[in-house]
Every structure is written in structure tokens, then in C-alpha cells.
Amino acid sequence: MGMTLTEKILAKHSGKDRVSPGDNVWVDVDILMTHDVCGPPAIGIFQKQFGENAKVWDKEKLVIIPDHYIFTADKYANRNVDILRAFAAEQDLPYFYDVGTDSYKGVCHVALAEEGFTRPGDVLFGTDSHTCTAGAFGQFATGIGNTDAAFIMGTGKLWVKVPETMRFVFEGTSMPPYLMAKDLILKIIGDIGVDGATYRTMEFAGPGIKALTMEDRMTLTNMAIEAGGKNGVVEPDAITEAYVKARTNHPYELVYSDPDAKYHSERYYNLEEIVPMIAKPHSPDNKATAEELEGTYLNRAYIGSCTGGKLSDFRAAAEIIQSNKVKIDTFIVPATTEIARGLETETIFGIPLIEIFKEAGCQIGNASCAACLGGPSDTFGRLNSDEICISSTNRNYPGRMGSKQAQVYLASPYTVAASAITGVITDPRVFIQETVI
Amino acid sequence: MSTTLKPIKGKAFVLGKNIDTDQIIPAAHLVYSLDDPEERKFYGKYALSGVPSAESGLPQGNIPLTKEGKTESEFRIIVASDNFGCGSSREHAPACLEIAGVEAIITPTYARIFYRNCVDGGFLIPFESYEDLSKEVHTGDELEIDQENFVLKNHTQGKEYKIKPLGSVADIVRAGGIFEYARQNGMVAKI
């Protein structure tokens, strides 16, 4: 019997010919990523367990990307970045993307891809639940806690329980013009629930997926964790290789699921039948269509984060926002500095995206996680009281973007942009038929 | 020779389903050091402070895990409905519960990373129940977990429930975390 992509990667990294779901295996780690929230405690555990002067197992494989609480006056948050800085210096780490320097990147999951760390066939762990984003590249990638990260820093290994794989097949050859990857994943999460994939792999397949860009595939795999998934994967192809080769010379291995691999379950979707989706407060599986919620009052819109703050997300939003004014407070936060530069160079009808947003009355923030997870009270775009926000981010549990009195609707950048212009929830198809060629 | 595990005893704190890590420890508080003995007390103070008040301490609600002005809770065992600990991978979540004085959780299902963090960090023991006990147990009930026979006793109500054995993670739980386990098995040198 064959194996899935995930099983093959875990078998290879644990020195076995084959593994089966439920096996506990110790795998060799290719990359460990940490950031400013979980890095300092992980470093603390590492030093306590391996000694004050211990060295990490392989400095080429540890990537530290501060991104969460960056543009804040909070003294504890700034102290945490100082801890990372001191550790990177002491360990002489080549991959530390320090705040306030030219190497500063922003949101870790997008930065990992941009810097060439998301390589097919590899095993990547990160101290952040959305580490599953990197599965878009045919990599095994998942989030872990500080103790596990400290264990890897010292040993280069970690135990993993081999997950069963759920397969989601998208039929149809191309994305309809009003649809984004965010709609597909909100639809899936709404169907299977926030624990519908707990302990499992979510494998996204079918001609509909092959038609997606890398950025769109990352939106899908990013939110595997919102269904409880251990990881999300897409088989690599020419699009994957083109992205990876442009960013690293490091070797990689293309791994595919066998045709006779055993799946936990398979679900089929037709792209033509999916419509713009929304997750209502206060859970990512509280699904509705944008059409059903048309007219719902809003007073805040937010476009940003690892799942909804990539260049293609802003391009989509700008297509709708151009030559309009936003009616409610609208915050634009590029995930990384590379994307922030893209906002200046990418144009629609010759106008840079950043000008389109400014002209429409949006506020533009610095590359970071910003209000995606609330953060200290001075965080850009944070919901500080009972705001009702539509957001391209990935979580809307109570208090996720700040105050637990606030309400958050999750939607695609198209839907967020359309709603920002009208001030109420709006199906983007209204605008797309008018403006997008 | 294996030693007998002592029962875990104490007051119950009851919650609903999908208690995510932002409710367990709101992100604004993640800035505090877990190593500094004074600063880490903030985690005990703010543990479960993101749970909407009406759903905190069921069935009555409006009961905080940690009383205003305190850093340690009177409650020892959390009983919750499905998918406890979903959301982020922050280890501050099981850590804050331990700092508040919670020793065990009982729920039918956990989110994967939270479960793993409880075990590998040796913070508290995540027991799985066969049924959803959050409707049976009341906040404040005196509970006892028999760790040898996997039985939950509710002394207040005079009831008993079977809970699931720990399964493949039992060795790590018994060792007290992944480092202790790895040392016992010669994977990590003793310091």
C-alpha cells in the first residue's frame, strides 16, 4: 500500500522505509523557526536544560523572525526582542531578521517563504501554530510549543505522531474572478468545524489547486490549524519549483502522495459552486455566505496577516477599492517589508497600490502581525472596545484582535474591500462585475 | 519499580467548548517573562481572563479562575467540553494554568498543540473523558482523579466516571516532560 506525501516525509526523516498513521517517530529537523513571543521562553528553557553556554544543534537551521509585537512602546515586548538579539549574537546565528535593520522582514510565515526556507520534502517546525503555512510547498510543517523548540535547539530532533490524512479535492480549472483561496478554506472549515481535522493532515489537491499561485496556496494551508489540523499540504509542481528556485539554491526533494495512499477521508468541491464566504463572530467555523450577511453593520475593516496580507491580497483589495472612498476605518498592514515595497511598485492602471489605498482613505501600517492578534494596547489597528470588524486574518475567537467586546467577521480581501467601501457586509461580486476586466 | 501516582484532588472549574488560547491567556499578556519569579505571577493572575464572563465557571458563570487581586486560583481541576486549547501554539497557555495552580484538565478532546505542550512541558495532565462532563460537574465541586485506575470521583455529587488511560504519551507524563523522558532514555545528557 502506498503512502501519503506527509507519511513519506516523516518516514524519510525518521530513517524508516515506511510509517503508518498513529506511529510515534523521532524525526530529524531541517528548520526550526521562532519569533519574539515564543523565542525568549524557548531560549530560557534551552539554556536551563542544556547549560548556559550550550550551542544550538545547527546554527544554519535556526531561523529567528521577530514579527509579533514590534511597533509598540510596551517595555516587556521590547525586552523580548532584546533577548532574541543577544541570543543571535551569542550563537552567531546567520538567520536573524532584526528589528530596525535592513534585514527586518515582518510576519514569519511569509518571511520563511520569501527567504527560501519553505523547501519541498523538508521538515520545518515553528513556535507558531500557523507554521502549517509552509505545507503549501510540499513540506511537512507544523507548530510546536517552547519546550519542544528548546528540545530541537539542543538535539535537532522531535517526536511526532504520524497523522492520518484528509484529502480535499477542488475540481474546476480556474478560480472564478470573485473567489479567493480564503473563500475555499472558510468553506472547508465551516463544513468540518474547528476540530474537524484535529490530529490530521489536510491535503489540498485537484486541478483547482494546481491553478492557484503559491500565495493563494499559502492562504489555504495557513488555516489548516483553524480546523485543528496538524499540517496542511499541497503537492509540489512547476509553480512551487519556480517560487523556491527564485529564492534559494538549497537542494530539495519533490515528494508526492502515492495513487494508492490510504486517506482518512476525501471531500470534493467544485470551484464554480463556491461563493464568497464569511466566518461570523466568534469562531472560524461559524460560516455564512457574504450574500446571506449583506447589509450587516460594520465600523472597521482590516487587511493584513500571514493569511491575508500578501501582495496578491492587496492587489485584489486595490482592484475593488480603486477610485472609491472607504466608509469605515480601514487598516492595511503588509505582512513583510518585501510586500510593503511591492505596494509601492505594483500598480493598477499605472497607480501604485499604496496610492490607491491612501487616496481611498485607508491607514497603512508597518510590516508585522499588528492587530491580527490584538497585542499591546498601542498596536496599530487593534480593536480596543466594541468595534465590529471585517478582516482578512485567520481567527475571530473572543478577544483575538484585542477587546473581547469586539466582533470579528473573517473574509477574503475582496469581500473586506467591498465592505470597507459600503460600510456594511457586501458580496464582492457586486463590484467585480463592474470593475474587474 | 514504578511508583504509585498520587490522586489529584481539588475544586472543579467548568468551561464550555472551543476554549482557545486567546481566551486562556489573551495575547496582550504574552510579553511577561516565564522565567522571572515575580513577572511569571502575571500569568496566574490573567489565566482564563479572555473567557467571556458569562461562560467562565459554569453553570453559574461570572466566576473568574483567579480572584481579583490574586495570582493563584482556588481551583485545581478544569472540566471542559470539546476542543480545549484550540488556536495558537503558545506554551504560555498550559503554563499560565499551571502557574494559577491548576493540576489537571478533563475534556473529551483537545486541540493537538495544546495537548502536546501540556505533556512535553510537564505543566499539567491532560486527561480525556469518554463523555462531555462539563454538563455534569459544577464549578466548585470537590473532585478527585484516581490516576492509577483512571476514575474521576465527584465527592460533592457522589458520582464516579471512567476517564481514558493516557496512551502513547503516558511515559512522558510520568517522567514529567520531554526533557526528563529523554534523559531517562539517554537521548539528552544529564547536566
Ligand code: SF4
Ligand atoms: S499574522 Fe497573525 S496569524 Fe500570522 S503569525 Fe502573526 S499573529 Fe499569527
